[in-house]
Amino acid sequence: MLDIKMIRDQTDLVKNRLASRHAGDEAKIDEILALDDQRRTALTEVEQLKATRNKVSKEIGALMGQKKIAEADAKKAETKQIGDRISELDKTVESTESARNSKMLEIPNLPNEKVKIGKTAEDNPEIRVHGNKLDYSFKPKTHVELCEKLKLIDFARAAKISGSGYLLYTGWGARLERALIQFLLDLHTTEHGYTEVSPPFMVKAECMEGVGQFPKFKDQYYGIAVGDDTKELGKLYLIPTAETPVANIHREEILKESELPIYYCAYTPCFRGEAGAAGVGTRGMIRVHQFDKVELIKITKPEHGYEELEKLVTNAEKVLQLLGLHYRVIQLCTGDMGFASALTYDIEVWSPGQDQYLEVSSCSNCEDFQSRRMSLRYKTEAGENKFPHILNGSGTALARLFVSLIETHQQPDGSINIPAALQPYLKADKIPCPA
């Protein structure tokens, strides 16, 4: 969330930057300020009353010690009334504070000043392109055709057991998925210096809130119940990305400056309701309710946040380079950025079968937006507590990577060539096409 002090002191700046997202959030700022003002008025008064009560209570203690019971009783009567007023004001402070905080949780992050002002994905600037679209001597098949022909995925039976939007990997398909996970984790841990973690796949609501998924996008995620116990429903949620558990690892901690930067990478499945997205690009593996992903997370000092983001993007790109895939890097404009992000690069890999680019990685610096929400700080050498920058990036999403990989490397005979970097993991140099 945003710093309430910044909202107070630089109101116009905050409003302008929010307005650049074209989401109408700037209108909520005045409501927040009004509540904040009410809260502080009540707080100032109640704190003065409490100071008085504390003082008198001590005097009562002293009088009791001297056995001056009558005088003590007189003072008790005096503070009794103060007590009533205090509990009244305490309620005001609490209600205005909680109303203010709820509203603040719905305000997205401010775009960094480097971000291009724009409204939609049309306005996203392209940063760089790697490789180019291959010319095929035959009409390239789509990944759906390839998966069916090579029996990599059984779409029909996945739908039978779980409904639409789920994948049943089979045979070479399952092996390829597993090989990719292993390849990605090895790359990031041994080449890029990340520490591998394997987190829970279910988290508390406060973790969802910590990274910005709650409260605004609650209807996008799966809540878990034990059996039919509805009391349990809503206590835990299936993670939509490893970012959720991993970014929260150090929540409510004060790290030492010397511990930063922290680099984590994690493989997890990701669960997304995709509410409202039905029918939009839902063919095959492009948009599903469950997919695998290797995620990269960094916790850094604010002054290093952006150079670390550049490195993170490079780390994700390395995956695509090693797999021989054509891709481009774009920067999201203000109107297209996610809720928590201050600056985001998307990496889109080319899919010959779809004849379009597919987003396989989104790398963001959320600055201190998430660390404030989860109360993660670090102590500087000077003894000051500061909020670190939290960065996340896919390194990369698997389902779409799978799509691009098999479509790109398909051969005229229907088989799929495996790039050299992946061969040791799959223990094969091609996936054969059954007759």
Add this chain to the structure above:
RNA sequence: GGAAGGGUGGCUGAGUGGUUGAAGGCACCUGACUCGAAAUCAGGCCUAGGAGCAAUCCUAGCGUGGGUUCAAAUCCCACCCCUUCCGCCA
């Protein structure tokens, strides 16, 4: 799920309802002593919110949330977590 025990500052560990934000110790920081270090001595050393230009002051916090009281780490209630044992289980 059942039984017992336990949750106090970075760690350890006291705490009869009333100068206890919290003794003592350890660790850490600053200064003194020293050529330097160790030892010793003096001081400092949590977090959040609010007022103030500032120095500083005030409020809150002893697992969490309620309650009793003029006053709660201390009494009452509920919940959470940890340890051990039992049950169940991949």
